[in-house]
Amino acid sequence: MKCRSYLFEFIPMSPAQPLTELQTYADEEVLFEQIANNLQSQGYAICPASLPIELGQEICEQLYGLDETEFTAAGIGRQDQHMHNEFVRTDRICWFTGETPTGARWLAWANRLQGYLNRRLFLGLFSFESHLAHYSAGDFYKRHYDAFRDQRNRVLSMVVYLNPNWGPDDGGELVLYQNDADTEGLKVTPLMGTVVLFLSEEFPHEVLPAQRDRYSIAGWYRVNGTTPDRVDPPR
Ligand code: OGA
Numbered sequence: 001m002k003c004r005s006y007l008f009e010f011i012p013m014s015p016a017q018p019l020t021e022l023q024t025y026a027d028e029e030v031l032f033e034q035i036a037n038n039l040q041s042q043g044y045a046i047c048p049a050s051l052p053i054e055l056g057q058e059i060c061e062q063l064y065g066l067d068e069t070e071f072t073a074a075g076i077g078r079q080d081q082h083m084h085n086e087f088v089r090t091d092r093i094c095w096f097t098g099e100t101p102t103g104a105r106w107l108a109w110a111n112r113l114q115g116y117l118n119r120r121l122f123l124g125l126f127s128f129e130s131h132l133a134h135y136s137a138g139d140f141y142k143r144h145y146d147a148f149r150d151q152r153n154r155v156l157s158m159v160v161y162l163n164p165n166w167g168p169d170d171g172g173e174l175v176l177y178q179n180d181a182d183t184e185g186l187k188v189t190p191l192m193g194t195v196v197l198f199l200s201e202e203f204p205h206e207v208l209p210a211q212r213d214r215y216s217i218a219g220w221y222r223v224n225g226t227t228p229d230r231v232d233p234p235r
């Protein structure tokens with residue numbers, strides 16, 4: 001919760017003061033540094049109002065233009081272990097490919113964060129994959145890990161929320177648990193602009209049933225798991 005809400009301080013309100021690239025990058029580094037500090041000290045970062053506003057608006061516009069058929073039922077596991085299980089999760093997803101200008105801008109932002117964290121924390125993050133997720137009323141994702149200790153595939157998880165005016169009655173909170181023994185967890189409201197990062201192997205988490213349409217981006221930074229007898233594909 002220590003991230004500074006820099007967006008609202010720096011984005012000029014009048015068109016007479018255009019936002020320069022320089023300002024954008026200076027602000028971005030403030031956020032990235034906060035994320036690095038929080039990851040270093042506690043293994044996670046919860047940052048309200050941190051997705052750049054224009055990027056958030058663009059992604060939402062693209063989202064509203066998407067047909068529900070572009071979302072597919074989310075599965076669990078990767079590749080051959082991939083399966084669909086409605087007892088675990090009921091959301092629907094749409095992968096970012098970077099083919100649209102908006103998708104490319106989102107991936108570029110995630111990529112700059114990757115570079116920053118690699119320089120600052122020597123994480124060796126190698127690739128990033130992400131999808132939009134749509135939870136309809138009643139949808140949930142039961143307690144799970146995004147990665148398993150011996151697999152070293154997903155190292156760092158990121159979730160970004162795209163829901164303006166999310167209230168306490170709307171449910172759909174992310175609950176981030178400290179470890180297997182933690183039954184209380186930290187509740188995060190899926191409010192527009194909130195960015196959450198956590199070490200994928202360390203933090204079990206769940207999405208409580210949403211009471212209305214809930215949109216988020218989930219993304220994962222991976223290290224390269226290529227070995228002499230196996231080429232590691234990005235997904
Ligand atoms: C996931 C996930 C959390 C959220 O997709 O793996 O945990 O709040 N999402 O959407």
Ligand code: MN
Binds near residue numbers: 144
């Ligand atoms: Mn998850």
